[in-house]
Amino acid sequence: MPEKIRFLSQEEQEEQETFEALKKEGGILYREEIDPKTNEVKRFVNILGVEVETYASKEDIEAIKKEIVLSKTDQKILRIIAECYKLRQPLLLEGDPGTGKTFLMKKFVQLIHGKEAPILEIVGTPRTSELEILGHWAPASKERESRDPVVQDTIRRYDQLEAEYQKANDEFDAEYKKIMDEKKEGKITQEEANKRLEELLKWYKPLQERYASELQSLMQRTTLTGKVEWEFKEGALLQAYSGREGRGYILIVDEFNLIPSNYQQIFLQIGGEKGALSDSISFWGNTGKTRYARGKDTWICFASNYPEKTPGRNEVVAPMTDRLVWITITPEEVEKKKEVLRRTAGRRLKKRLKEFTPLVTEIVFVPVEKGLAWHEVLDEQLGEQIADIVDLFDQEFVKIYQEFGDKITKEGGRRTQQFEFSVRNPLRVFDYLDHFQVRNPKTGRIDFAQTLKNAFELYYIRRLVSQEVRERMREFLQELLEPKNMEAIRKSEEIVKAGGQKLPLGAVIFEDKIGSRIVSRKELLDILVERASMTEEERKRLKREELEYAKSEAENAIISALENPHIPEKIKERLRGINLREIQL
Amino acid sequence: MATKLSSENQKELNQFFKVIEKVAAPSDSRSRRMIYDLGLIIFEPNSSLRANDIYSLFPPGKARLFLLNDKHEYESFLKELVIANREGQWFLVDCQADPSPTIITVLKQISEDNAFTVSHFEGQELFRMDLNPKTRIIFCIDSDFLEKEITYPFFMNIFGPVIRI
Numbered sequence: 001m002p003e004k005i006r007f008l009s010q011e012e013q014e015e016q017e018t019f020e021a022l023k024k025e026g027g028i029l030y031r032e033e034i035d036p037k038t039n040e041v042k043r044f045v046n047i048l049g050v051e052v053e054t055y056a057s058k059e060d061i062e063a064i065k066k067e068i069v070l071s072k073t074d075q076k077i078l079r080i081i082a083e084c085y086k087l088r089q090p091l092l093l094e095g096d097p098g099t100g101k102t103f104l105m106k107k108f109v110q111l112i113h114g115k116e117a118p119i120l121e122i123v124g125t126p127r128t129s130e131l132e133i134l135g136h137w138a139p140a141s142k143e144r145e146s147r148d149p150v151v152q153d154t155i156r157r158y159d160q161l162e163a164e165y166q167k168a169n170d171e172f173d174a175e176y177k178k179i180m181d182e183k184k185e186g187k188i189t190q191e192e193a194n195k196r197l198e199e200l201l202k203w204y205k206p207l208q209e210r211y212a213s214e215l216q217s218l219m220q221r222t223t224l225t226g227k228v229e230w231e232f233k234e235g236a237l238l239q240a241y242s243g244r245e246g247r248g249y250i251l252i253v254d255e256f257n258l259i260p261s262n263y264q265q266i267f268l269q270i271g272g273e274k275g276a277l278s279d280s281i282s283f284w285g286n287t288g289k290t291r292y293a294r295g296k297d298t299w300i301c302f303a304s305n306y307p308e309k310t311p312g313r314n315e316v317v318a319p320m321t322d323r324l325v326w327i328t329i330t331p332e333e334v335e336k337k338k339e340v341l342r343r344t345a346g347r348r349l350k351k352r353l354k355e356f357t358p359l360v361t362e363i364v365f366v367p368v369e370k371g372l373a374w375h376e377v378l379d380e381q382l383g384e385q386i387a388d389i390v391d392l393f394d395q396e397f398v399k400i401y402q403e404f405g406d407k408i409t410k411e412g413g414r415r416t417q418q419f420e421f422s423v424r425n426p427l428r429v430f431d432y433l434d435h436f437q438v439r440n441p442k443t444g445r446i447d448f449a450q451t452l453k454n455a456f457e458l459y460y461i462r463r464l465v466s467q468e469v470r471e472r473m474r475e476f477l478q479e480l481l482e483p484k485n486m487e488a489i490r491k492s493e494e495i496v497k498a499g500g501q502k503l504p505l506g507a508v509i510f511e512d513k514i515g516s517r518i519v520s521r522k523e524l525l526d527i528l529v530e531r532a533s534m535t536e537e538e539r540k541r542l543k544r545e546e547l548e549y550a551k552s553e554a555e556n557a558i559i560s561a562l563e564n565p566h567i568p569e570k571i572k573e574r575l576r577g578i579n580l581r582e583i584q585l
Numbered sequence: 586m587a588t589k590l591s592s593e594n595q596k597e598l599n600q601f602f603k604v605i606e607k608v609a610a611p612s613d614s615r616s617r618r619m620i621y622d623l624g625l626i627i628f629e630p631n632s633s634l635r636a637n638d639i640y641s642l643f644p645p646g647k648a649r650l651f652l653l654n655d656k657h658e659y660e661s662f663l664k665e666l667v668i669a670n671r672e673g674q675w676f677l678v679d680c681q682a683d684p685s686p687t688i689i690t691v692l693k694q695i696s697e698d699n700a701f702t703v704s705h706f707e708g709q710e711l712f713r714m715d716l717n718p719k720t721r722i723i724f725c726i727d728s729d730f731l732e733k734e735i736t737y738p739f740f741m742n743i744f745g746p747v748i749r750i
Contacts, residue, residue, distance in 0.1 A: 118702040118713035123690040125737040
């Protein structure tokens, strides 16, 4: 049968043009537009299909493009970085050293803030503390040059206080690690570990309070002399939230799992609504509680290595894992990247390099700008269907993860990295649907099955290291959306007799003008999208058709009843009195 | 000035300095940008050499020596690094204390980007500086100290050429 000719809408044409331009420009595209209200030039950069506002100039973008060569794995990672930035969802990339996690994060920051923009970064070490993360009060830098004995004495006492505090912190870290290691090795029970942690905190908390109080007292006394100026040196997290005159920065936290657990927990504050960054963070300084509101450009991305594979690594604290979009770059993906480098002689074989690094259509897609919105059509049958699918997938993911675990290598045991699963991932999926809906190229309508697959890949499947478990989850998703044996399910007498009670997860009963029938969840999504995409006129026509159909079905039923010799004449008399033709639809 | 350096040590060190001066490598497998390496000189347990002996090999004004002997210290380190960088001098660090997290961050940034960014420096909220093409950074450290006192487990990875004397 010849294929149907379909004319593209204006919006689809623009999407295709953008995709073609991205292909031509190596996946990164610069665009300017004049704001009609302010007459100001607005700059945008499209990174592998995700368009975001940028402060970088066209020249900067071109220069950065020349510095990067994107293998398939790099395309995946960079696209994920761009998606999470757009949604302001904090991201963690986990993988072996040399995977290019930090490199791609830094290139992304340059694409947004310009080639020479300063990059706010913390490299985690076992000695990283709240001083680097949140900040601290200290005599102003210029005071160190002063010859005044009062100032010199203040600095000496300040340094002494800091050293004592650091010593206490080091002792805390060492003891904390010891308890955790003993628990991991099975030498002590969880209960014993909790008891020892409690005792440790009993010792540590008063020290913290004494430090804060002595520092405050030193500040007050010396400020009163009028000779010593103090300044609060904001740490990286506070700067990321409120720096750049309130606009905020992108913060890169490298080697996150080298940071001691008690300081990793400082970052718990970044978890906000819908799995995105919190609107503000609070800091108890020596002058009381201060709220730092999130700037419009604030975003945080983390990098870490597998704790199981690299000595010296801690795990990321479990409550933190849930606050981040956790992306694992598998050893297989890294190997593919290395292969590109080897087979292009370290990028020297230019022609081959082009062949090895084409833009991958499944990764680089242009999302629909004005998709179907919750407040318009999704808050109905279509939205309910999506919510059901998310719920079923989320439950199955957690079940499979807890039952079978995850493995870095085929031979390797379960991961020591613990994960927490709350409701943040489903909420992230719902937010994703607002921004990254994809189109079915055949029909031109929104393809929610594919959009959901993309979202589940980002928030669930890519969290796993094991290819085997990843495949298992993909297969489950496929069965949830389009069961393989759909025809058999439709024909199954048992299911029909049970009135849909025994339907598999991927099938549902749907009623429309044709009547009641069994459809796959994907088919149902497509039907509901088709309806949601209709104009008002088309919707009215469909309603009319459905009523006409119902009327004709009723007529047939009456005719068949009248022809049935077993139906008493009295009833037939009543039925003859019904004139469906007179009913106006 | 009398020197504890044997002629063999001198030869090795000269070669080491030449490598640091001339050889540049891409910062990352995908980058086209060339980055000069940081160098690490490790004094073997039986060595009587000190960072001062290394410093004395440089012509006057060519290098700057910084003694890192406080594990909480980073401000003076940054000030000296910035001066060396502005003057196009080599920056020699006599590492006798575990470098603070801020110093580790700066070193790692330089090794990856040939530039570094620090907060609240010279009156700027974020201060960024490219490494002067003439400047190179070399850490001198005792073998024992490196093994036992350095807490950052990937300290060695920051450096390109490493020499044990």
